Amino acid sequence: MEGQTIQVFVKGYLGKTLKFFLKKDSPVSELFRNVSNTIGTNDIKIIYAAKQLRSIVNGNATILKDYGIDDKAILFGCIMMTEDDGSSVEEKPISLNGVIEFTNSPDMLTLDDDQSMSRIKMPCGHAIGQESLKEYCRRMLDDGKFEFVCPSSDPCCGEIWDYSTVRKLAVLTKEEQNYFEEKLSEIFLKVTLRTKDCPNCSSLSLRPNGNNFRVICMICQLGQRHPYEFCWYCLGAWSTSDNTDCGNSTCDAIDLRLRYLKSAGIKDINGVKCPSMRACPACGYLIEHTEGCKQMSCRCGQKFCFVCLKLAINGNFQCGATCNVAPVQHKFDGN
Template sequence: MQNESTLFVVLRLPGGSGSKQLDEDVETTDAPDMISWEDDPNTPRAKMSCGHAITPETLTTYCESLLSAGKYVFKCPYISPATEYCGKEWSYLEVRRLAVLTLDEQKQFEIKISDNYLRKGMGIQECPKCHSLCERIDKKDKRVVCPLCSAAGTMEYHFCWYCLHEWVGTSVDKCDNEDCNGEDKRLKILRESKKKTIVGVANCPAIRACLKCGMLIEHDRACKHMACICGQKFCFICLKPAIEGNYQCGTYKSPCEVADVQTTIPGDD
């Protein structure tokens, strides 16, 4: 365990008539639950896509803890006896099915996933110590002061905006944490975005950053024209902004040239 590691608490509760039932075609396993170590042969455990076992109840509680921590991606927490971390990403569809989410749980999950995704995209981070939400006064700042932690202690609490650990060193520009490369995490999301076809134009990144505020926007379906919540309108394919409400590249379904993957975050300069 390292400094400021995240711990997930999962309650192990007795089963009963209200327990969740996996679909008959779900692959199950006799391996113990990776978190609660439940090994009762009468308690079905789903085999996740990464191969590790978990009950629907434990999966639900674990994923709820991730959402409460501001996450929007679900990753396997399994750690082998050799202390090797799995970390394989599970899709929401997989989680929804194998956690046997109720309609109410699905609604809550989807709201939290959207909220957390938007918060990250808009440049709001959680303080790694108290988990309050912090926004930079200057978008170029890498070293950020948490007002709540600072008010509660005798010294200001500084953390790195990018690696989300307590700031190490005296520099204001370079965090000396070993795992910090000083890069905005949104750039990695943009680089690794899947490609898709939009209005017949192939190989378009599925995620773009708003040209004005830098919020990450994922293309879902339909046309190429986008309108960010900040008011900026632009073409998702060529990234040309709308001028006085008029798009420069034709109608919503007109093909245009695919712009390169963005390598800077608009609004941070």
């Protein structure tokens, strides 16, 4: 219903949950303004279901409905440690329109082909039962993934289903919506934006410069009137005047992404043994191979080979059917 008043919950500040009443068609800028006025700083990012909210996209003002934000939606906010450098990935809002389509095609996961039961036809055209869809997406979340990739291998698909689509087609209960929204945002914040909780005030924090070890919590500075400095890697209080040595003897200063890459397993990709997780060679975004071939397309727009890590040039891949397996990455570009 247009003009409907909804409650929106925002987590991530001082370990608390903020509550706002807005119209479903309110501008996203109004939500940003309300949050900023409450916490006392404009240096914030707001995430809903693994999507970063933006008040302007392609020159047009966005509204809450564009992101599928409904009543009692759970969002997360994080504080910028310093001025944003604009390097984050831009997300386009996706709004689900139209009606649910059904089909008698077999469930792509269970292979159930009972003609007396209809399956959901996903936007990519593949069929799946309502419970199968719900269980599959929940399993993805439990495995630490925030993208719902179509698992069809006949033919290989790989299309990403938007949460708004899954929420509608799987007919999620309010309790299930809360679980999905929290998990999606938590995983996205930790893995993609690489946020951390300030050890002093528990606010979600984001550093725009991926090379900074020494960071200052803006919320602590606002509340205590003096800066609180801590080490981004070990989360201990910064105790030296040096910008790279925090003074904590147990700190190993390792980027969390490197730990994910090192601990990722090996999988078979078209007959080739290869690490199951890679960082995009262009931006450093982590990608886990689930199904399909070795040709990858990152959120940043860069295409590359998952096996040898060679970048595509003008959309053209630089390796043939076979190529050398690149070792586990120990460094990468991007934040």
